[in-house]
Amino acid sequence: MRGHPVKHLATPWVEPETYLTRMRPDHPVLFLSPDELQSTARRFQEGFPGLVTYAVKANERSEVLSNLDAAGIAGFDVSSPSEMRAVRAINTAAVLHYNNPVRSPAEVTAGIEMRAASWSVDELSELRKLEEVPRSTEVAVQFALPVGGAAYDFGERSGASPARAAELLAVVAASGWRPALCFHPGTQCEDPQAWVRYIEVAAQIAEQAGVRIARLNVGGGFAAHRSGRAPDLQAVFDAIGAATARAFGDAAPALICEPGRAMVAxxxxxxxxxxxxxxxxxxxxxxxxxxxxxxxxxxxxxxxxxxxxxxxxxxxxxxxxxxxxxxxxxxxxxxxxxxxxxxxxxxxxxxxxxxxxxxxxxxxxxxxxxxxxxxxxxxxxxxxxxxxxx
CATH class of the missing domain: 2.40.37.10 (Lyase, Ornithine Decarboxylase; Chain A, domain 1)
Incomplete structure (x- = not known):
């Protein structure tokens, strides 16, 4: 059953300048344009060749989640039980992708109770914590590469080597979960070739494991417009689609992405x-x-x-x-x-x-x-x- 969206009754101001000149606040104020947020969501949905989810960690405000829900974003990348609850407060039927690969036993229990649809792992010890997760669930092996192009990468914290990822992927498949792969090219990444290289290695990992993956999560990392010209997101989307078709051929998996910064900034x-x-x-x-x-x-x-x-x-x-x-x-x-x-x-x-x-x-x-x-x-x-x- 779909949950009820949060209602925000305050009448919107025209723009920040109007508010500032009339109210003269002496504290910092963050101004939100719901129209801009929903427009960005539609841009991702129309341009990305797969499922678009939102990385809640970037901004978990109820105004953000409810507007993305209204724009048709039904999947959310969550990293904690608190983020799961924030999403469930907006839409009880939203799909949760639990992609923080290191969890305590209590967090695993919370993810099961809140019906997380997919989980990521990068170590065998973390996979063993998921024994109670239903076997109909997707489990994605996260891997990392020394690929540049981002402001900073996530490889030092999370992600198995390609060889280790192939071993884990084989165990996931043999254990009965729906096997998948995932990666993150690093934050504020503007180079399409970073995704291309990751996708090429993902195909090699699947081949080495002897597993046909159901889905490939190409992460977030999409750049926001901070300086100069706006990043060319469509070029990245096109590169992802072409690289997946080229690397996997007839075994191409479904694609999913999890923008945070580029979705909400x-x-x-x-x-x-x-x-x-x-x-x-x-x-x-x-x-x-x-x-x-x-x-x-x-x-x-x-x-x-x-x-x-x-x-x-x-x-x-x-x-x-x-x-x-x-x-x-x-x-x-x-x-x-x-x-x-x-x-x-x-x-x-x-x-x-x-x-x-x-x-x-x-x-x-x-x-x-x-x-x-x-x-x-x-x-x-x-x-x-x-x-x-x-």
Missing amino acids: EAFTLATRIKGMRDDGRVVFLNDGIYGGLIDLRDMGLPERVRVLSPEGTPRQGLRVPRCVFGPTCDSLDRLPEGLLLPSDAMPGDYVLFDAMGAYSIAMSTGFNGYGLRHVVTVLGLGGLSGQAD
Whole structure:
């Protein structure tokens, strides 16, 4: 039975600028455009040659899950019982793909109770924990390769070598589960050849194991539009489809992907405020930082899609100069990577807006020092460059 979607009764604002000029918030605000989110979901569904699921870890807010559910996303990549419950609160019939390959016995029990449809493993000891999982369930062996093209890869934490993956795949098939393979090329990956190489090795693993896999999960890793031109996702989709047909031939498995960052990033803009500046203007203090919604910048680097508005909503047009930017906490580690480009006429009280900030912002924000990102406001549109390819 399908669950009831969460209802959000607040009337949407027109855009972030309208809200900021009228409400003058002194706390960071994350603006959500449901239209942008559902449009991105449709883009994946129309372009990817297989099943599209959503990696809940990127942003598990109920507004996100309910809008993706409304857009037709029925499968969700989950990493914990908490994420499973968040999805079930939106749709009791949603399909759960439990792809965190290391689980405690209690987490395995929770996955069984919540009817996870597929599981991933990368070690025999982890596979043995799944003895109570129904044999009608899909079990995917996760493997990793030293392939570049991403901002950072996941291979150090998860993923068996190809040889070990072939051994595990044979055990999965012999044990009666539906055998599958999965991989993740690494976050913010723009190189289609990363997927191509993984798919080629997946075919070799299946051949070595003597197993025809039911499905191949090509992971997430699809790049969001952070700087410069928008990534060419269709080129990646086309490369995945062609590589699968070429590598597997008549034994080509069904495909599945699990975008997180690329699915949700574009639908949000984060508005911060300048709390203060050093007298020489070289150092800026914001009301959000590394312990809050800007935490992802620590690992991903500075984005280019940043704009500054006066409290009255006037865009600051001065020459952009690099600034040293600190967050609001008393910790000196609360500092953005060096050189955020801000207009020379930016002043205390101005709003600094970061576009494409839906992924790993509110999901990883803390409450350190009493600060943090807690406010989400729905808007009809995000203004700025959101949704546009330069």
